[in-house]
Amino acid sequence: KPVGKEDTVKLEKTYKPVPKGLSLVIGCATFPVWNSMPGLFGDLITGNTALFKPHPESVLPLALIIAEIQKAAKKHGYNPLIAELAADTQDHLLTKDLAEHDDVHVIDFTGSSQMGEYIESLINRGKTVFTEKAGINSVILDSMDDLKGSMQNLSFAVSLYSGQMCTAPQNFYIPENGIQAGGEHISYEDTVDALKEAISGLASHPKMGHNVLGAVHDEKTLERANNAESIGGRLIRKAEPIAHPDFPNARTCSPAIIEVDAKDRDKYEQELFGPVIVVVKTKSTEESVSIAKELSGRKGAITCAAYTTEDKKMDYIEQEMEEAFVPVTFNLLGPGPVAVNQNESFSDFHVSGGNPAGNASFTDPDFIVRRFRWIGHKRRVEK
Amino acid sequence: KPVGKEDTVKLEKTYKPVPKGLSLVIGCATFPVWNSMPGLFGDLITGNTALFKPHPESVLPLALIIAEIQKAAKKHGYNPLIAELAADTQDHLLTKDLAEHDDVHVIDFTGSSQMGEYIESLINRGKTVFTEKAGINSVILDSMDDLKGSMQNLSFAVSLYSGQMCTAPQNFYIPENGIQAGGEHISYEDTVDALKEAISGLASHPKMGHNVLGAVHDEKTLERANNAESIGGRLIRKAEPIAHPDFPNARTCSPAIIEVDAKDRDKYEQELFGPVIVVVKTKSTEESVSIAKELSGRKGAITCAAYTTEDKKMDYIEQEMEEAFVPVTFNLLGPGPVAVNQNESFSDFHVSGGNPAGNASFTDPDFIVRRFRWIGHKRRVEK
Structure with a gap:
């Protein structure tokens, strides 16, 4: 010096x-x-x-x-x-x-x-x-090429390890006017039915069902799923035990689905750990994104799965959700094995560190x- | 994938x-x-x-x-x-x-x-x-080649900007049996005198004095230096105003020195911001290091200046002080401009982040x- x-x-x-x-x-x-x-x-x-x-x-x-x-x-x-x-x-x-x-x-x-x-x-x-x-992970449904393939993928995501992954989706935001799929309009009701069918189809699948769902760790998690109607809203799919051929005494459970209106915020603003999902009926995709973003920033979230066929909407959803420090995964298809819950060891960040999750x-x-x-x-x- | x-x-x-x-x-x-x-x-x-x-x-x-x-x-x-x-x-x-x-x-x-x-x-x-x-920075005196050069450097360090740097030394740990300098034994009293002389010499230096000391920002800092005897211990150098030729009304002050025994911990365990230094009489260099380390870890410190001619003691002091996350600077000589308070923009870390400083x-x-x-x-x- x-x-x-x-x-x-x-x-x-x-x-x-x-x-x-x-x-x-x-x-x-x-x-x-x-x-x-x-x-x-x-x-x-x-x-x-x-x-x-x-x-x-x-x-x-x-x-x-x-x-x-x-x-x-x-x-x-x-x-x-x-x-x-x-x-x-x-x-x-x-x-x-x-x-x-x-x-x-x-x-x-x-x-x-x-x-x-x-x-x-x-x-x-x-x-x-x-x-x-913990966090409350979201799914935003707007439009997709393949309704069945998309719902299969989401049913895999919510069923994997009975929804006990920190990355498992919980709140499904669906616009009251329905979505677009394969160029056709699908009503809100039909969208919810397609989701329900895919979840039931996976749960009852003789090979995949019990293997994807696995067992429920905590008795309290099972009780929450079995009493999902107590959360409020409308129970549209009841949780049911799924027999596992190799483990007849395993504590098992298929996902429960409840449906609420976007304005009934108290019913979907807490984490429901385990196999319980909430369908939130919104006015529009914009409202879906707005609620998902606000809730993620306030209560935390690790993942967001979104379906839209429009590039501009993808940009918009990314920009909104990243302000709540939530990464977005778009348009995954098929019954696994790539789902929104899975982070790659060497090319994904696990948890952003930017919200309460x-x-x-x-x-x-x-x-x-x-x-x-x-x-x-x-x-x-x-x- | x-x-x-x-x-x-x-x-x-x-x-x-x-x-x-x-x-x-x-x-x-x-x-x-x-x-x-x-x-x-x-x-x-x-x-x-x-x-x-x-x-x-x-x-x-x-x-x-x-x-x-x-x-x-x-x-x-x-x-x-x-x-x-x-x-x-x-x-x-x-x-x-x-x-x-x-x-x-x-x-x-x-x-x-x-x-x-x-x-x-x-x-x-x-x-x-x-x-x-804030922190309480330490000086550990054990042995040195050049007593005068070392004391000049330390007097520069404590005088620069009237001790208002976060990196300025405060507590000088000196063993009661004295130190080694240039191969000779220097008694504790002579060591303290050499320090006092160097500080007075710099303060009264017609060119360097007022320019190195600069002005005191806060009236309270000046009061603390002027009333250093109220801290306790023995006042061995009184703070004095230093005339600045260009700024006759500047609030100026040369460093006060008080001397305490190592056992009177309450007298040197707080930061004395500004031109006040404390000579702490210890039983040995080991006690000096032990107190400096413990106090740095508990109250924080940004710098430590140490003087020893033995490589093994340098290693020992580094190892002890780094457990309190304090970097050590060894054996600086001369009346500036390289002092323990100065961190280089591109080759030094400023503050370790590992202690309360x-x-x-x-x-x-x-x-x-x-x-x-x-x-x-x-x-x-x-x-």
């Missing part, structure tokens, strides 16, 4: 990435592995020691993973305790004790909005927090760089 | 960086430009509209900058209101009204710890917050990527 007119000072600078310290990863019951690996590996690659607190009902998959990480660490000469399991039981939950502990500096959380908001409140105690909470996004640089800080030391050296 | 055994689905994916929205930059009085430009430009380059709230006593520099930005925007066909000035007065401060406004999504703040903590509390209302607050670091990628989110849309296209 030249200083003054003639003199120079020689400095040797080193830049060290310093990990924030002990990190806590809090897993959920329904996606114990997929949702937690990014945070766990994010911690380990940035030099943080990770403590994994699995959901008390989903311990085994994580126990296996932590054991493998410890084996690999040991084999390569690292302390195997760079990753540890902190399992608890429903009788004696450890989440808050661990999250509030002064030695815990980074927290990754997947789970309910209520618990996620509590975890986010710990930011004010100096903790770095990454959350994925979560404050972070896997694969965004933010998800990594906030786990450590750069410290730049300087030493004067002889010229 | 191949799906199933034979079929493929073709998706067109677009990734849009979506700005978080209206951003607020809150400037401070003493560094209205330097501290606020990174946040302001961070907002603009990520597509956010920026509102600049200058300190009511430092409005002009920002008014000039905002005017230039608006001119440049207009010239290139952008809306000039991408950057606006939101000036207020001491009688009617606007900071909280603006910061709490629902439309404000990103906040950059430079100022006091108390106000900074309030701004950070807004994270729980969904705002993205970058702060630079601030939650962000200029030039860290985190400082940019958190101002927008990535939204990935997908459209099915014909194969």
